[in-house]
Amino acid sequence: MDCIFCKIAAGEIPSNKVYEDEQIVAFYDIEPKAPVHVLVIPKQHVTGAAAITADNAAVVAHVFATIPQIAKTLGITDFRVVTNNGADAGQTVHHLHFHILGGGKLGDMA
Numbered sequence: 001m002d003c004i005f006c007k008i009a010a011g012e013i014p015s016n017k018v019y020e021d022e023q024i025v026a027f028y029d030i031e032p033k034a035p036v037h038v039l040v041i042p043k044q045h046v047t048g049a050a051a052i053t054a055d056n057a058a059v060v061a062h063v064f065a066t067i068p069q070i071a072k073t074l075g076i077t078d079f080r081v082v083t084n085n086g087a088d089a090g091q092t093v094h095h096l097h098f099h100i101l102g103g104g105k106l107g108d109m110a
């Protein structure tokens with residue numbers, strides 16, 4: 001499948017990884033929108049938040065269960081977790097990913 005994040009998960013495209021286990025990978029965003037900007041993805045291809053189901057939600061729970069450890073590794077206590085679903089929300093990569101944004105004062109969004 002021609003998916004850039006599947007390729008990053010498989011190690012076929014290099015990335016600056018901060019965390020990896022059998023289910024998920026976290027790596028620095030190539031175009032950071034905050035002083036610290038990391039993406040967390042499931043290794044399995046899920047197109048986005050609208051494609052989360054009872055069958056694949058366990059990996060999403062695992063992402064959130066691991067975020068505190070990733071934040072600790074990044075040295076941030078204050079951060080925002082965001083996922084964009086669909087073009088109007090700004091989704092450009094159609095493989096589920098959670099942005100971890102931090103490292104400074106973030107602008108109000110929600």
Ligand code: 5GP
Nearest residue numbers: 004015027028029030031084090091092093
């Ligand atoms: P979205 O706009 O879909 O919510 O987020 C996609 C994010 O992936 C963007 O912030 C973009 O900078 C990042 N991105 C796109 N291609 C690559 C890549 O090849 N490597 C890395 N590390 N980040 C990428």
Ligand code: ZN
Nearest residue numbers: 003006045095
């Ligand atoms: Zn994918």
